[in-house]
Amino acid sequence: MAQNSTSTSHDYEEKLQGLLDVAATIFADKGYHHASIRDLSRKAGVSLSGLYYYFSSKEELLYMIQERSLRRIVDSLRDKLEDLDNPEEKLRALVHNHVSFYVSNMAAMRVITQEYDALEGEYRTKIRERRLEYSNLCTEILREVRRFTGGGDVVPLNVATFALFGMMNWIYAWYRPGSNVPTERLAEHLYRLFAGGFTGARRR
Amino acid sequence: MAQNSTSTSHDYEEKLQGLLDVAATIFADKGYHHASIRDLSRKAGVSLSGLYYYFSSKEELLYMIQERSLRRIVDSLRDKLEDLDNPEEKLRALVHNHVSFYVSNMAAMRVITQEYDALEGEYRTKIRERRLEYSNLCTEILREVRRFTGGGDVVPLNVATFALFGMMNWIYAWYRPGSNVPTERLAEHLYRLFAGGFTGARRR
Amino acid sequence: MAQNSTSTSHDYEEKLQGLLDVAATIFADKGYHHASIRDLSRKAGVSLSGLYYYFSSKEELLYMIQERSLRRIVDSLRDKLEDLDNPEEKLRALVHNHVSFYVSNMAAMRVITQEYDALEGEYRTKIRERRLEYSNLCTEILREVRRFTGGGDVVPLNVATFALFGMMNWIYAWYRPGSNVPTERLAEHLYRLFAGGFTGARRR
Amino acid sequence: MAQNSTSTSHDYEEKLQGLLDVAATIFADKGYHHASIRDLSRKAGVSLSGLYYYFSSKEELLYMIQERSLRRIVDSLRDKLEDLDNPEEKLRALVHNHVSFYVSNMAAMRVITQEYDALEGEYRTKIRERRLEYSNLCTEILREVRRFTGGGDVVPLNVATFALFGMMNWIYAWYRPGSNVPTERLAEHLYRLFAGGFTGARRR
DNA sequence: AATGAATGAGGGTTCATTCAT
DNA sequence: CATGAATGAACCCTCATTCAT
Structure with a gap:
C-alpha cells in the first residue's frame, strides 16, 4: 500500500515511455529516417x-516503439477473445480492437505500419515474429469464421488476412479522429465491409 | 518522320525514364529520405x-515518379471504363487495373503509397490533386454501384473508397509476384472481398 | 599493530591499485585516448x-599508472645495484631488471612507453623527471663500463643509452611471455647484444 | 615529351599525398585517436x-600513410641490396636505409611504429603482411651475416631482428634532426652497436 | 551532355565529467 | 562511499547541391 520510495525504476519507466511517445509522434510525422x-x-x-x-541507438528507439505497441494490441485482443465463442464475434472484436487502438495510438501504429523496413538484424527479426503472431491470430479466426458460416474457400485465408x-x-x-465518423462507427463499417465480403464470397 | 538529328528529345526522354525507374526502385527499397x-x-x-x-532536385525526382505513375494508372483506367456500362463491371475494372498496375510497377506504386508526405509545397499540391482525381473516380463508381444494386447506405462512400x-x-x-496466387486471381479475390461487403452490407 | 577500524586507508589503497591495474590493461590495449x-x-x-x-580525472589516472611503475622499476634497480661493483655486472642488472619488470608488468610498461605524450602540464613534467632520472642512471653505468673496459668513445653515451x-x-x-624464449634468457640475449656492441665498438 | 594536359590524375595524386603528409604529422603529434x-x-x-x-574514412587515411611509407622503405632497401654481396654491407645498408628514411619521414614512421594497433580488419592484415615482409628481409640478412662471420647462434635470429x-x-x-649528431653518423652508431653485439656475441 | 572536385549543414553517437541523493 | 541521471563539447561521416571545365 505504501508508496513512499523517493526515486525508483517507476520514474525511469515513466520517463522512458514519455520519450517513446514523443519519438513516435516525430517518426510518424517526418518518417524515421528524416x-x-x-x-x-x-x-x-x-x-x-x-x-x-x-536507449542506445535511434534504431533501438524505433524497435521499442514498435515492440511495445504490438504487445499491447495483441495482449488486449487476447483479453477480449477470452470471453467470446462465436467466431464472427471474435472477428468483430479483432477489428474493433485494432481500429480503436490504432486511432488512439495513431503515431505509434503508423510507425509500425510504415517503418518496419527501417529495422535491421535482430530488431527486425523480433518484430517480424510479433507481427506474425498477430496475423496468425487473425488467420485462425478467419478459419473459424469460414468453418462456422460454411462459406466456400474461394479467397485464400492469407489473402483475406x-x-x-x-x-x-x-x-x-485519411481518417482523423474527431471527424463526423466516430471511431466506434468506423470500426463497425470496416468490420461489415470485410465480413460481408469474406462470408459472402462463397456465392459466385 | 525524319529522325536524323544525332541526339533528340527521344533519347533524353528515354534516359530520364530509365533514371526514374532506377530511382523508384531505390526509393522503394530504402525509403525516400534514406x-x-x-x-x-x-x-x-x-x-x-x-x-x-x-532533374533539378531530389524532390523533383520524387515528384516525377509519382506524377507519371499516377497519370498512367488513371489514364489506363479511363480507357477501360469507356467500354463499360455496368457499374459492377466498372468497379471490377478499377480493381483489376489498380492491382495489375501495382504489381507490375511495384517500386513506383510503393513510392506513391508511402512517400506522399515527403513532398512539399507545389509538388505536394499537384500530387494531391492527382490522387483526389483518382479517388473521386472511385467514389463515383461506388455511388453508381450502390444506386444500381440498391444497397442501403450503411457505409459512407468515402469510408468505402x-x-x-x-x-x-x-x-x-506481403504479395510477391510469381507466388502461387497469380496477379489476375489476386485482383479477383480483392474485388470479390470488397464488392461482396460493399453491396451486401445492406442486409444487417 | 591495531587494525580494527572498519575501513582503512589500506582498503582504499588496495582498491585504487586494482583500478590502476585494470586501467593499465585497457590503456595498453586500446591506447589512452581511445x-x-x-x-x-x-x-x-x-x-x-x-x-x-x-582519481580526479582520466589524466591523473594515466599519471598515477606511469608514476608508480617508474618508481618501482627505479627503486628495484637501485636495490640491486647496491650489491654490485663491477660495471658490467651493473649494466647486466639494469637490463635484467628492466626486462623482467617489463614482462611482468607489460600493460603498465607499455603505457609508459607509448603514452608519455598524452600527459600535459605538471603531470608531464613530473614523469619527464622520473624518466630522466632513470636514463641518467643508465648513462652513468655506461660511462663506468666504458671507463672500465677502456673502449674508445666512438658511440656517444646518450646514443647508446x-x-x-x-x-x-x-x-x-613482439614478445609474448610463455613463448619458447623464457624471460630470463630474453634479458640475457638483449644484454649480450648490447654489451657486445657497446664494449666492442671501439675496434673499427 | 609534351606535358600539356590541364588537370589530370597527377593533380589528384599530388593533393592526396599532400593530405597524407599533413595527416601523418598530426597523427604523429597527437596520436591517431586523439x-x-x-x-x-x-x-x-x-x-x-x-x-x-x-579517402573514405579516418582509418583508410591511417592505412594509406602506413602502406605508402612501408612500401617506399622496402623498395628503397631492395634497390640498395642489389649492388651488394657482402652480408655485413647488406646489414649496414639496411640500418642506414631505415635510419635515413626514418629521420626524413619522422612523422609517417612514427605513425607506423605507434599506430599499428589502431588498424583493424583488412587494413591491419595488409599492413601486417608488409611489416612481415620487411622483418623477414632483415632476418635473412642476419642469417647471412651469421653464416659469413661464423658466429655461434647464441641469440635467436628473431630476437636479434x-x-x-x-x-x-x-x-x-629522443633524436631530433639537426642535433649535433648528423643522421649519417647516427645510423653508423646504431649499425656498429648492433653489429658488434650480433657478430661478437659468439665469444662468451 | 557530362564530370571531378568541393562545400555547408546536419546526421547519430561517444566522451569525460558533474551533482543531488 | 557510491550511484543514477544528466550534460556540453566534440567526434566521424553523409548529404544534396554547385560550379568550373
Whole structure:
C-alpha cells in the first residue's frame, strides 16, 4: 500500500515511455529516417546526450516503439477473445480492437505500419515474429469464421488476412479522429465491409 | 518522320525514364529520405553531377515518379471504363487495373503509397490533386454501384473508397509476384472481398 | 599493530591499485585516448561516477599508472645495484631488471612507453623527471663500463643509452611471455647484444 | 615529351599525398585517436567534407600513410641490396636505409611504429603482411651475416631482428634532426652497436 | 551532355565529467 | 562511499547541391 520510495525504476519507466511517445509522434510525422534525434531532444526537453541514457541507438528507439505497441494490441485482443465463442464475434472484436487502438495510438501504429523496413538484424527479426503472431491470430479466426458460416474457400485465408489489415492500416492516410465518423462507427463499417465480403464470397 | 538529328528529345526522354525507374526502385527499397542521390548515381552509372541535367532536385525526382505513375494508372483506367456500362463491371475494372498496375510497377506504386508526405509545397499540391482525381473516380463508381444494386447506405462512400484503396495498397507488404496466387486471381479475390461487403452490407 | 577500524586507508589503497591495474590493461590495449572511462567502469565493476572517488580525472589516472611503475622499476634497480661493483655486472642488472619488470608488468610498461605524450602540464613534467632520472642512471653505468673496459668513445653515451632502451622497450611489439624464449634468457640475449656492441665498438 | 594536359590524375595524386603528409604529422603529434579529421581540415585548408573525396574514412587515411611509407622503405632497401654481396654491407645498408628514411619521414614512421594497433580488419592484415615482409628481409640478412662471420647462434635470429628494429624505431623518442649528431653518423652508431653485439656475441 | 572536385549543414553517437541523493 | 541521471563539447561521416571545365 505504501508508496513512499523517493526515486525508483517507476520514474525511469515513466520517463522512458514519455520519450517513446514523443519519438513516435516525430517518426510518424517526418518518417524515421528524416526524423532526427535532435528533434526528439528539442521536443522532449532533454539534452541530446541525455537521451542515450534511455536507449542506445535511434534504431533501438524505433524497435521499442514498435515492440511495445504490438504487445499491447495483441495482449488486449487476447483479453477480449477470452470471453467470446462465436467466431464472427471474435472477428468483430479483432477489428474493433485494432481500429480503436490504432486511432488512439495513431503515431505509434503508423510507425509500425510504415517503418518496419527501417529495422535491421535482430530488431527486425523480433518484430517480424510479433507481427506474425498477430496475423496468425487473425488467420485462425478467419478459419473459424469460414468453418462456422460454411462459406466456400474461394479467397485464400492469407489473402483475406492481408486484405483486412490493409483496410485497417490505411486509416492513417485519411481518417482523423474527431471527424463526423466516430471511431466506434468506423470500426463497425470496416468490420461489415470485410465480413460481408469474406462470408459472402462463397456465392459466385 | 525524319529522325536524323544525332541526339533528340527521344533519347533524353528515354534516359530520364530509365533514371526514374532506377530511382523508384531505390526509393522503394530504402525509403525516400534514406536513399541518396549517390545511390542513384552508382546504380545508374551516371556521375553525381551528371544526374542534375535530368532533374533539378531530389524532390523533383520524387515528384516525377509519382506524377507519371499516377497519370498512367488513371489514364489506363479511363480507357477501360469507356467500354463499360455496368457499374459492377466498372468497379471490377478499377480493381483489376489498380492491382495489375501495382504489381507490375511495384517500386513506383510503393513510392506513391508511402512517400506522399515527403513532398512539399507545389509538388505536394499537384500530387494531391492527382490522387483526389483518382479517388473521386472511385467514389463515383461506388455511388453508381450502390444506386444500381440498391444497397442501403450503411457505409459512407468515402469510408468505402479508402477501405478499398487500403486493401489494394497493402499489397507491397506481403504479395510477391510469381507466388502461387497469380496477379489476375489476386485482383479477383480483392474485388470479390470488397464488392461482396460493399453491396451486401445492406442486409444487417 | 591495531587494525580494527572498519575501513582503512589500506582498503582504499588496495582498491585504487586494482583500478590502476585494470586501467593499465585497457590503456595498453586500446591506447589512452581511445580507451574510455566507461570501459574501466565496466571492467572494474564500479559505477562511472564511483570511479571519481579514486582519481580526479582520466589524466591523473594515466599519471598515477606511469608514476608508480617508474618508481618501482627505479627503486628495484637501485636495490640491486647496491650489491654490485663491477660495471658490467651493473649494466647486466639494469637490463635484467628492466626486462623482467617489463614482462611482468607489460600493460603498465607499455603505457609508459607509448603514452608519455598524452600527459600535459605538471603531470608531464613530473614523469619527464622520473624518466630522466632513470636514463641518467643508465648513462652513468655506461660511462663506468666504458671507463672500465677502456673502449674508445666512438658511440656517444646518450646514443647508446637510447639504443638500449629502444631495444628493451620494443618488447611489447613482439614478445609474448610463455613463448619458447623464457624471460630470463630474453634479458640475457638483449644484454649480450648490447654489451657486445657497446664494449666492442671501439675496434673499427 | 609534351606535358600539356590541364588537370589530370597527377593533380589528384599530388593533393592526396599532400593530405597524407599533413595527416601523418598530426597523427604523429597527437596520436591517431586523439587527432581529429577537423584538425586535418584546418591544417590542410580543405573543408571537412572535401577531405572525404580523397579517402573514405579516418582509418583508410591511417592505412594509406602506413602502406605508402612501408612500401617506399622496402623498395628503397631492395634497390640498395642489389649492388651488394657482402652480408655485413647488406646489414649496414639496411640500418642506414631505415635510419635515413626514418629521420626524413619522422612523422609517417612514427605513425607506423605507434599506430599499428589502431588498424583493424583488412587494413591491419595488409599492413601486417608488409611489416612481415620487411622483418623477414632483415632476418635473412642476419642469417647471412651469421653464416659469413661464423658466429655461434647464441641469440635467436628473431630476437636479434626485433632488437635491431627496437633500437631504430625508438629514434622518434629522443633524436631530433639537426642535433649535433648528423643522421649519417647516427645510423653508423646504431649499425656498429648492433653489429658488434650480433657478430661478437659468439665469444662468451 | 557530362564530370571531378568541393562545400555547408546536419546526421547519430561517444566522451569525460558533474551533482543531488 | 557510491550511484543514477544528466550534460556540453566534440567526434566521424553523409548529404544534396554547385560550379568550373
